[in-house]
Amino acid sequence: MVRTRFDEDIRPLTEFRSGAASFLKQIHETKRPLVLTQRGRGVAVLVDVRQYEAMQERLELLEDLYQADRQLQAGEGVDHKDAKARVLARLKK
DSSP states (O other): OOOOOTTTSEEEHHHHHHTHHHHHHHHHHHOOOEEEEETTEEEEEEOOHHHHHHHHHHHHHHHHHHHHHHHHHTTOOOOHHHHHHHHHHHHHO
8 A cells, every 4th residue: 555645645524525526536546545534633544445455355364374373373283294295185186
């Protein structure tokens, strides 16, 4: 994801309401998220759909890695040679 430019990518919610189409175009073109504020506080972040999907995929991968690490720490892992032998045995069937 492209870094947020604080001078361009933080806007009041009221400004977004009046110019939503132009802000959506900006998000699509720059691939940068847009932070919406209300009374000076961040209330929402708008992200391009493809950027959001990529973030979700990365999060799922990180969660899988975290779970695998926990399993290895608990002794539930399989040795590489053993795993390779199991895969090759299944392929031969």
